[in-house]
Amino acid sequence: MASAHHHGSPDGDDPAWTVRDSTRKEYPAFAAVFAEAIGMPVELLLDGERDFPSAEYDRSLVALDGERIVGTTTAYSLTLTVPGGPRRAAGITDVGVWPTHRRRGVLSALMRRQLADLRARGEKLAVLWSSEGGIYGRFGYGPAIRQFHATVPRAHAVLRPDAPRDPALTVELTDPGAVREEIEELHRRTAPLRNGQILRKPGWWGRLLHDAERDRRGAGPLRAALVRGPDRAEGYALYRVLHKWENGLPEGEVRAVEVVSATPAARVALYEHVFSRDLATEASLEHLAEDDPLTVLLANPRHLVRTGFDSLWVRLVDLPGALAERSYATPLDTVLEVTDRYAPWNAGRWRLRADGEGARAEATDEAPDLALDVSHLGAAHLGRGSLTGLVDAGLATEHTPGAAARLDTAMHVPRAPLCGTSF
Structure with a gap:
């Protein structure tokens, strides 16, 4: 589960933390940092991994202060059900920062590196369970399931x-x-x-x-x-x-x-x-x-x-790819202006078109119908978010009247989503 104990630096600028891949041999030290960050006995992690191995050591990252591990995160290779069928997703977990290194940009450095790695692997979506709701929105994750x-x-x-x-x-x-x-x-x-x-x-x-x-x-x-x-x-x-x-x-x-x-x-x-x-x-x-x-x-x-x-939070790692691989309930042709602080390749204007044959999202210079953050699209991705509610709250901006409602209708699914597997 993603941890609740660290927020990165207040201004969002990363100091010169070294972030590198971790190894199987390093797992006890990795687990010790994560366990301390969330206040749980490290034996629970070590015993669970010994009895039921599931860690993907080649997907683990550590942040270092000199030679000392002060931050951790890892990812699982998952298959997630989304509108349109099962799709690949990265399940983010074991996010921890040593308590004396909170609010110094360690988490920001880990998140930036991890998102770049996910993109390089061709994963369009990342998901996590957040143990505290105030952290992961700033990294582009949106609460997609209640x-x-x-x-x-x-x-x-x-x-x-x-x-x-x-x-x-x-x-x-x-x-x-x-x-x-x-x-x-x-x-x-x-x-x-x-x-x-x-x-x-x-x-x-x-x-x-x-x-x-x-x-x-x-x-x-x-x-x-x-x-x-x-x-x-x-x-x-x-x-x-x-x-x-x-x-x-x-x-x-x-x-x-x-x-x-x-x-x-x-x-x-x-x-x-x-x-x-x-x-x-x-x-x-x-x-x-x-x-x-x-x-x-x-x-x-x-x-x-x-x-x-809130259970599962969703993050679009590859925005045009993720929007194109889901299905839509109604035809759609809209231009979105998206901000994305931690995955700048997603930022900009995208024309999203969907019909009975599929969907595509392409970069465009056209005037936007709706301006929003990538986290808002993540919250709506599984079919039950309300972009109209975000417009009403002043968190998203509608340039064309009804644009949010049309996108809500197109992304809607009849059954409420559910995630019965925490990680």
Whole structure:
């Protein structure tokens, strides 16, 4: 996860920090700096990488003060679902600056170098999870997904009578390892239905399903509820049960880590299974899209308590390439004037045209219809940002009336994006 503890120099000018590639041999020192920056035990990083290797050491960068590492960042090679289909993306993580070197331009130096490296690799998009929302906008990232955690009191966890229920479906409760192959196949099958999903590699599944005691937070072991139809699995839920009593009464909680379904009836079966566990007075569910079916399936949705947050932030590394590789809901012909402080190759005026045959963005000298920052396009890239809202706030400038609304309409997707994989 990207760290929240450093902002670069106040004036944005980088002092002469040396930024260079890191190595596998250097990983313990790299991990020590990142762990100190975000205040976590370094053993968590070292143990995780030992048990479930996923680091791409040739994509790691360090900033140096003399010979000492004072800043870190790395990238994963990801496949991300975007409007138009899965696309390559760089997943930025392990961003850290040694606490005594904050606000001195270390992060700025790392970000500049990293963006140049991503461009050289031909990656058009970069994405990250920001542990603090005030940092990454200045580096061109925009919050592209809002999602939520939910809690539902057991007494009110009743679905509508007309919710689709299929008697041909069965629910099996088991250890996740016993059905891992089916779980992975279901995720691959359903991920393209929501923009923002990351197609998980085997090592990522190992980390997700590894049931470490520290991840349980007092609850029991991770369980998998697998919904099967006549031909194949149709959904799964990964959850834990907290066993708790107060004053002689059960106060247990069901904590769902992930719910994935290929059909509406499978989703209903999973929710009704989670809500039916005995001795639980509350169910909590992590990583739900803003329009998750639960928001309309509950008989009384008022009892669904949501805690919203921004998850995935998106950055256009290659602006014309990224705009051309996504799909658009309506034909479009508009000129954008874009500012980009950390990737100057994106700055300038671009004519974006889209029709039924595809899209293209080309440099132009024509008068702009809309002036905005590259971070604003990143926030809109997965189909649910509001450029009109940015114009209303005075953060983007509309030179042609209705230009923002037309671009919003063209970029819009019907389903809210979701990212269920943090990194």
